[in-house]
Amino acid sequence: MVATPIGNLADITLRALHVLQRADAIACEDTRHTQALLRAYGIDKPADRLLAVHQHNEAQAAQAVVERLQASQRIAYVSDAGTPGVSDPGARLVAAVHAAGLRCIPLPGASSVTSALSVAGAVATTPDAGGFLFAGFLPTKSAERTAAVQRLAAEPRSVLLLEAPHRILDLAQALAVLGERRVTLARELTKQFEEVSTHAASALAAWLQEAPQRVKGEFVVLLHPVAVARDNGAEADRVLRLLLAELPVKSAVRLAAEITGAPRNALYERGLQIRNQGDDTTGTAGQS
Numbered sequence: 001m002v003a004t005p006i007g008n009l010a011d012i013t014l015r016a017l018h019v020l021q022r023a024d025a026i027a028c029e030d031t032r033h034t035q036a037l038l039r040a041y042g043i044d045k046p047a048d049r050l051l052a053v054h055q056h057n058e059a060q061a062a063q064a065v066v067e068r069l070q071a072s073q074r075i076a077y078v079s080d081a082g083t084p085g086v087s088d089p090g091a092r093l094v095a096a097v098h099a100a101g102l103r104c105i106p107l108p109g110a111s112s113v114t115s116a117l118s119v120a121g122a123v124a125t126t127p128d129a130g131g132f133l134f135a136g137f138l139p140t141k142s143a144e145r146t147a148a149v150q151r152l153a154a155e156p157r158s159v160l161l162l163e164a165p166h167r168i169l170d171l172a173q174a175l176a177v178l179g180e181r182r183v184t185l186a187r188e189l190t191k192q193f194e195e196v197s198t199h200a201a202s203a204l205a206a207w208l209q210e211a212p213q214r215v216k217g218e219f220v221v222l223l224h225p226v227a228v229a230r231d232n233g234a235e236a237d238r239v240l241r242l243l244l245a246e247l248p249v250k251s252a253v254r255l256a257a258e259i260t261g262a263p264r265n266a267l268y269e270r271g272l273q274i275r276n277q278g279d280d281t282t283g284t285a286g287q288s
Contacts, residue, residue, distance in 0.1 A: 004110065
């Protein structure tokens with residue numbers, strides 16, 4: 001299972017190029033797309049060595065791949081972009097290979113899911129908000145999508161969604177019920193017009209409508225963990241003091257707000273008070 005770039009062709013791995021070059025055949029989501037990708041890397045494969053295995057024929061085509069593997073051929077599988085079997089085809093093929101008692105080897109690489117997660121800055125504020133949930137594409141029908149969003153509202157962890165450009169505004173409007181919950185939109189990751197922006201769920205639709213280009217491209221939408229406000233200000237104060245020992249006030253306040261869920265304005269005032277008092281617990285690092 002070979003991961004391929006989600007945009008920037010430089011994101012291919014050396015191992016992937018080696019495997020694609022040596023493979024006896026390459027099973028792929030779209031043979032024309034894969035042929036163009038191979039040529040970009042100087043790999044020449046005859047058309048009869050590219051096998052179409054996509055969402056409409058995967059169950060049947062998987063058996064042809066299994067037969068080739070049983071004949072000791074080396075087969076690589078690629079989707080059109082990213083890591084196969086996550087949101088793209090590939091899972092049924094892997095299941096068929098395992099069912100035949102054969103080995104399936106992962107070649108890690110580009111993934112829109114982990115790429116978006118790495119730049120979102122989504123910080124869990126409670127133990128049960130750790131990790132993340134990959135929900136993929138929500139239903140396209142309005143009522144079903146609304147019901148899905150209502151279910152996700154109770155999910156404390158980060159939630160990763162995928163969306164197409166012609167439905168992104170509908171999704172943003174559906175997410176508005178989440179109010180102040182932070183949402184990161186990652187658009188056109190690794191491509192020329194890549195954009196990553198974080199807003200309150202209630203403000204997403206308005207932000208998208210401010211500029212025509214904001215609704216273009218492929219989207220990863222990340223719901224941040226549910227922020228839990230702390231009734232006891234002592235915890236927020238403790239975290240803030242620890243951060244002030246190493247960071248400037250603004251940076252310490254931002255992280256303290258993410259960690260504790262306490263209001264940023266109140267933390268900022270408290271941070272200035274601590275710093276101005278020359279509190280010994282803050283040390284001298286990160287003076288501002």
